[in-house]
Amino acid sequence: MKIDELDLDYRLLRLFLTIYDEGSVTAAAHRLDVGQPTVSHGLERLRQIIGDPLFVRSGRSVAPTAHADEIAPQVRVLLQGMRGLTRVVAFDPSNPDHGARFVIGANDYEVAxxxxxxxxxxxxxxxxxRLQVVSVPGVDRMVKWLRDGTIDHAITIDSSGKHGDIARQGLFRERMRCFYDPAFHDTPPDTLDRYCAASHARVMIGANDSSEIDDILRGLGRSRRTVLQVPTFASVANLIRGTDIIATLPSRLSGSMMQGFGQFDLPLAFREYGFAQYWHVRNAANAAHKWLRAEIFRASRGLG
Known part of the structure; x- marks a missing residue:
């Protein structure tokens, strides 16, 4: 019968280590909750595969051979590693001895x-x-970084793209609002004519150079005059304060970086859009990652 080392499996290695620890085939059978013939048959297979008796009789017990003593520590480490493949590492947020480090991909809207x-x-x-936050310029970069482990997690605009190894969970909906310095506008430019006539600031993240608002206006045969373009939401407030420039931004920024500004509804039809959290499927069952995802979801539910 041809037997090679590839015939070794978890059960045979566990059987070897149990006999080694118990010093008895009978005791090993009892500990493994199998019959003694099963243990004896397994030991015989091990002897044929490894090419060593492994255990010899010593009175009413068995004693390991020199080779068994040599390989026992390696087998123990190997079994621990194999068990780890199917064990989700525990994480208890109430235990100060537990810890986790996460790198989250998020742009300044999500940060705010x-x-x-x-x-x-x-x-x-x-x-x-502990968290580290890095900005992510675009969906393609987000997917790449989740795949190669540059980031553990991402929070961004809900994308319609489908990636089999990237999981997502919707968080909340958002809509656009217009912000302005009330000291420089007697009347809010809240009609389409006044909106198009106003000076505008817009935020363009990444390499994009066309916004959905401009596309909608173009379809209506209209346009706006953009006098300022910036790559982040955080810079808008300081740049338009004290001017007559208006900015069309996500509405929830009114509670953070756009506090103190006047605001009005966007005078054209613009659909709501969603935000979602993303992660790679390799982290789906990780206890710490599951906890973080649940906390992000709960935090987003509280936004109203």
């Missing part, structure tokens, strides 16, 4: 709107949880 609520939740945990 979602992360404050998230940080309050994380700081209520006793575990040592």
């Amino acid at each position: 709107v979602i992360l404050p609520a998230l940080m309050k939740r994380l700081q209520n945990s006793a575990a040592d949880v």
Whole structure:
């Protein structure tokens, strides 16, 4: 019968280690909850595969051979590793001995709107949880970074793209509002004519150079005069304060970086859009990652 090392499996290695620890075939059978003939048959297979007796009789017990003593530590480590393949590492946020490090991909909107609520939740945990936030310029880069492990997680605009190895969960809906410095506008430019006649600032993240608002206006045969284009939401407030420039931005920024500005509804039809969290499927069952995802979801539910 041809037998090689590939015939070794978890059960045979566990059987070897149990006999080694118990010093008895009978005791090993009892511990494994199998019959003694099953253990004896398994031991015989091990002897043929490894090419060594492994155990010899010593009175009413068995004693390991020199080769069995040599390989036992390696087998123990190997079994621990194999068990780890199917075990989800525990994470208890109430245990100060537990810790987790996460790299989250998020741009300044998500940092301003979602992360404050998230940080309050994380700081209520006793575990040592630390976040690093990096900006992600576009869906393609987000997917690449999730795949190669540059980031563990991402929070961004809900994308219609389908990626089999990237999981997502919807968080909340958002709509656009117009912001302006009330000291420089006697009347809010809240009609389509006044809106198009006003000076505008717009935010363009990444390499994009066309916005959906401009596309809608173009379809109506209209246009707006953009006098300022910036790559982040955070820079808008300081740049338009004290001017007559208006900015069309996500509505929830009114509670953070756009506080103190006048605001009005966008005078054209613009659909609501969603935000979602994304992660790679390799982290789906990880206990710490599952906990973080639940905290992000709860924080987003509290945004109203």
